[in-house]
Structure formats: C-alpha cells, structure tokens
Amino acid sequence: MSAPRGGSSEPAGAWEAVIGLEIHVQLRTDRKLFCADSTRFGDAPNANVCPVCLGLPGALPVLNREAVELAVRAALAFGCEIHETSIFARKNYFYPDLPKGYQISQLERPLATGGQFTVDGRDGKAGAAVRIRRIHMEEDAGKSLHDRFPRATAVDLNRTGTPLIELVSEPDLRSPEDTRAYLQQVKQVLEYLDVSDCNMEEGSLRVDANVSVRPVGSEELGTKTEVKNMNSFSGVERAIRCELVRQQELLSRGGRVEHMTLLWDEVRGEVRPMRTKEESHDYRYFPDPDLPPLVLLPAMVERIRSELPELPANRRARFREEYGLPAYDSEVLTSSRALADYFEEVVGGVDDAKQASNWVMGPVMATLKERAWAPEEYPVPPPTLARVIQLVQGGTVSTSVGRDLLKKVIETGRSPDEIVEGEGLAQVRDEGQLEGWVDEILAAHPDEVSRFKGGEAKLQGYFMGLIMKASRGKADPGEVVRLLAAKLRR
Ligand SMILES: [Zn+2]
Structure with missing residues (x-):
C-alpha cells in the first residue's frame, strides 16, 4: 500500500492523511528564560546551572525580556494575534532531567493564537494553507544521557530553563511531502527573523507530529497518534509516511487506531510505541505563583512589528516580479537571508538580473558547497563579483576566464582588473x-x-x-x- 498523497487524483476508497505539527524552537538568547545562566551549546555538563533553574527553595524566576521580544517577533511573522496578557503556568511531572518537578510553560492563556502560514509550492504557486493554533513560551528541560556511562544514565542540566517557543499548527497538512515543505519553510522564516539558529542537530528545532487518517471525503477526524524523535527533514517525512501506512493497514483490516505516543527509529526506519508509563501524564497545570502575568505594552508590540524583516515568501515573489527571475532562481536565491542579500547587492552593480542570478547560483554556490562555507562567509564582496560579471558581459574576458578570475580573487585578494592586467587575461579580438x-x-x-x-x-x-x-x-x-x-x- 502506498502512502496517501492528498489531492484530487486519489482513487475511491483511498485514505486521506491529517497531520499537524508541534514545533519547539530554541530562542536565540545568551541567557536562560528565568535566570542569567548561559545557553551556550557544548559546555561541560552541568556547568550552567543555578538555584533558579535547579528549583532550589527560595529561588525566584525573573523573565528574560529578550526572549519575550523574540517570541513576539515570531508570533507576528506568522500572523498571530498577540495577547496583551498571557500567563505562565506550571506543567507538573516527574523526570530525572527536570529537577524542579515542573516545567514553566503557558497553557490556557498563551502569548499568541490564530496565525496563518501558506506554504510556497513549486513554480511560485501557493501550496498548503496551514492555520497556526498558538505560539506559546516555555522553558526547556534538561537532558538524560543514556550513552555516556555503561548501565547508567547521566543527567546534564545545562539545557534546563533554555527559552523556547512552541508553534502548534492545526491539522491542516495532507501529506508527508507537504509537511516537510511546511517545516522547511517555517524554519526559513525563523532564520530570516533571526529568532533562532534552528540547528536541528543541536536540538534548537524539534518537531512532534500528530498523525491520523480518514477516508477521502470524510470531514471527521480519525484517532491520532503522536510521533516524536524526528531529527531531520527527511526523518519527519519518512516517520510520518511510515505511521500513515501503519494506520491505513490497521484500519483496512478493520482494526482501530489507539491514541498513543510513538518514537521514530531513524536507523531501523520504523515507529514504535513509547512505554505507556512515560506518557500517561496528568500535568495538573496551574498558574506559576512566582511569576506575575506577562503584560505586553501595545507600543512594544507595534515597535517589533515595524522592525520585522521582509519574509522569505514575499522576497521570493519580489525576486520574480522586480528582477523577472524564474521561480526556481527566486527559490534558490532566497533560501537564506544572507544569500538573498548578497544577490541583491550584486544585482545593483550589473544591469542583467538573470546574469547576476546565474553567477550567484553557479560559481558562487559551487564554491560555498566546495568549501562548506555559509553564504555570509563568502569572501568576494558583491561589487567585486559585479565587476567580474561586467568584464564578461563587456567581452573583456570569456565566461570561463571569468570563473577562473573569481577563484583568483578569492586566492589572492586582488581586484579582478588587477588580475586581468597582471596576467594578460583579456580576451583577444585582434x-x-x-x-x-x-x-x-x-x-x-x-x-x-x-x-x-x-x-x-x-x-x-x-x-x-x-x-x-x-x-x-x-x-x-x-x-x-x-x-x-x-x-x-x-
Ligand atoms: Zn539558572
């Protein structure tokens, strides 16, 4: 049986996938959410802890203003309504990596609700429209390390109290592919906003999926399961496809899907149930008595709104319209904010946007890949690349010499004109x-x-x-x- 793909080409009797995502995003702050400990990744275990994040008696939390501003920025970018008053609540449960015995989160009165995100489909067409149910703030728990010592579990509390937002979507996604595209584009927005480094390997972006299936045409929601432990885009897509197949087979045989939490096993490519003991929580949420309600002044929200950068979808559309670039070019060039900025500076120095695009997508990106550089590390200033393009367009050098010229600029730090002059590279027309x-x-x-x-x-x-x-x-x-x-x- 194949996984459902959604759309109108489904045969009769097929299943439709219903998928929602909960995305945990670590906010890019130097300090934790309620204390002054560092959030740096990779420090010695338990180096960054204090009475507040350990929950020692008498310690009181103080909210990190920067984290609130970043959370508001993200919520505005996803079109949410920012609530003037939100409440921090204690989510109570016992776990070795949670020394306080509770996690500070938001439940009934979150920071923001009611957003919307439209996935950009291929060729500049609109893809899935996903409603954002809520964005709330919370602190992270610590980390249990099962592979550090033989037959023992170690606990590292450096992560305890790290500021997060949780971005919860409605179950509006209909295929594993759409879910992956949604997640990739949400990540891109968060990167453009500079609210998180979104490093999935370091746990800065973590995803849980709510997955159910229903007969095509049905409006009712089937029983959902929650899939956790997906650490990459491909992992998300594969895990969801795997769980959809499992549910369809179960239902097709006349069985019933049970509500449970499943862990994705990347190595074996399968989902398996989490032990029920670990998931049967009654969190007994209540407002944290140590924290007053979070009240946001409208002026502050408006200031943050006015400072929002141009978001990736708008930039893609503008690249198509303003520069007349194909959808593919616009997509590639806006894949990171730094690359898009670079392209726009190059294009300012040449009169042919498509040429500038070809040079950035060709030689520049090839070098980035070869050297494993981020776009912001590319050493050729935009006006210098523009000059190389001018030399090619004006016929002074051929395209292939132009490409070599760019490499020589990187190697020697000399200007293109100096190199052409010094090495006699100018094209011969005599x-x-x-x-x-x-x-x-x-x-x-x-x-x-x-x-x-x-x-x-x-x-x-x-x-x-x-x-x-x-x-x-x-x-x-x-x-x-x-x-x-x-x-x-x-
Ligand atoms: Zn602390």
Whole structure:
C-alpha cells in the first residue's frame, strides 16, 4: 500500500492523511528564560546551572525580556494575534532531567493564537494553507544521557530553563511531502527573523507530529497518534509516511487506531510505541505563583512589528516580479537571508538580473558547497563579483576566464582588473592574432579539414576547442566562429 498523497487524483476508497505539527524552537538568547545562566551549546555538563533553574527553595524566576521580544517577533511573522496578557503556568511531572518537578510553560492563556502560514509550492504557486493554533513560551528541560556511562544514565542540566517557543499548527497538512515543505519553510522564516539558529542537530528545532487518517471525503477526524524523535527533514517525512501506512493497514483490516505516543527509529526506519508509563501524564497545570502575568505594552508590540524583516515568501515573489527571475532562481536565491542579500547587492552593480542570478547560483554556490562555507562567509564582496560579471558581459574576458578570475580573487585578494592586467587575461579580438591561432590549428589538422569539407559539420566544435586551447582561453569565441566559418568555406 502506498502512502496517501492528498489531492484530487486519489482513487475511491483511498485514505486521506491529517497531520499537524508541534514545533519547539530554541530562542536565540545568551541567557536562560528565568535566570542569567548561559545557553551556550557544548559546555561541560552541568556547568550552567543555578538555584533558579535547579528549583532550589527560595529561588525566584525573573523573565528574560529578550526572549519575550523574540517570541513576539515570531508570533507576528506568522500572523498571530498577540495577547496583551498571557500567563505562565506550571506543567507538573516527574523526570530525572527536570529537577524542579515542573516545567514553566503557558497553557490556557498563551502569548499568541490564530496565525496563518501558506506554504510556497513549486513554480511560485501557493501550496498548503496551514492555520497556526498558538505560539506559546516555555522553558526547556534538561537532558538524560543514556550513552555516556555503561548501565547508567547521566543527567546534564545545562539545557534546563533554555527559552523556547512552541508553534502548534492545526491539522491542516495532507501529506508527508507537504509537511516537510511546511517545516522547511517555517524554519526559513525563523532564520530570516533571526529568532533562532534552528540547528536541528543541536536540538534548537524539534518537531512532534500528530498523525491520523480518514477516508477521502470524510470531514471527521480519525484517532491520532503522536510521533516524536524526528531529527531531520527527511526523518519527519519518512516517520510520518511510515505511521500513515501503519494506520491505513490497521484500519483496512478493520482494526482501530489507539491514541498513543510513538518514537521514530531513524536507523531501523520504523515507529514504535513509547512505554505507556512515560506518557500517561496528568500535568495538573496551574498558574506559576512566582511569576506575575506577562503584560505586553501595545507600543512594544507595534515597535517589533515595524522592525520585522521582509519574509522569505514575499522576497521570493519580489525576486520574480522586480528582477523577472524564474521561480526556481527566486527559490534558490532566497533560501537564506544572507544569500538573498548578497544577490541583491550584486544585482545593483550589473544591469542583467538573470546574469547576476546565474553567477550567484553557479560559481558562487559551487564554491560555498566546495568549501562548506555559509553564504555570509563568502569572501568576494558583491561589487567585486559585479565587476567580474561586467568584464564578461563587456567581452573583456570569456565566461570561463571569468570563473577562473573569481577563484583568483578569492586566492589572492586582488581586484579582478588587477588580475586581468597582471596576467594578460583579456580576451583577444585582434583579427591578426586570432587568425594566427586559427591558421595554426587548421594547418596542423589537414585530415580533419578535408573531412569537414566533406560534410562532417560537427568537427567545427573540435576546431573551436583546439583554438581556444591554443589561445589559453583568451580568444573571443564569437570572432573565432566567424573566422573559422570564413576559412573552411573556401
Ligand atoms: Zn539558572
């Protein structure tokens, strides 16, 4: 049985997937949510703890203002209504990595509700429309380390109290592919907003999925399961597909889906139930008596709104309209804010946006990949790349020499003009010099010349290659083609 894909092409009797995501995002602050401990990743275990995050008697939490501002920024970007008053509540449960015995979160009165996010589909078309139920703030728990010591579990509390937002969607997603696209684009928005580093490997972005199936055409929701422990985009897609197949098979055999929590096993590619003891919580939420209600001044919310950057979807649309770029180019160039900024600075220095796009998507991105650089680490300033493009467009150097030139700029730090001048790279258009190369090659290959004259037209490319080589890439290809045609016609 194949996984449901949604859409109108489903055969009768097929199942429809119903998927919602809960995304936990670590906010990019130096300090924890309620104390001054560092949130740095990778410090020695239990180096960053204090009486507040350990929950020692008498310690009182103080809310981190920066974290609130970041949470508001995210909520505004997803079109949520920001509530003037929200309440921090204690979520009570026992776990070794939770020394307080409760986690501070928000339940009945969250920071924000009622948002909306439209996934950008392929070719600039609108994809899935996903309602955002709520965005609330909470602190993270610590970490149990099961692989540190043999037959023992270690606890690292550095993460305890790290500020998070939880972004909860309505179950509006209909396929594993759409879910992956949604998650990728949500991550992109969060990165553009600079509210989180979104590093999935370090746990800065964690995802749980609520998954159910129902017969196509049905409006009722089936019993859902919760899938946890997905650590990558592909993991999310595979885990959900796997769980959908399991539910469909169960229902098709006349069985019933039971509400439970499942863990995704990346290595074995399967979901398995979490022990019920671990999931049967009654959290007994109540407002945290140590924290007053969080009251946001409208002026502060408006200031944050006015400071929102242009979001990826808007930027993609603008790249298509303002620069006339294909949807694919717009998508690639806006994949990170730094890359999009870079492109826009390059385009300011050349008159052909598509050329600028080709150079950024071609040689620039190839170098980023080769050197494992982030776009912000690319050492060629935009005006310098613009100058290389101008030299190619103006015919001073060929495209391939232009590409080499860019590499030499990185290696030597010299300007493109200096390198062209110093190494004599300028394209040769002098008729006499070009003719010299052409005659040399034709004279050295009499057999090929007669075969060409006998009708083997494809040999022209062969001659071109040899002539370009003889000129060390400096011959103007257009002129060579013209000369070659003139000489071989005789
Ligand atoms: Zn602390």
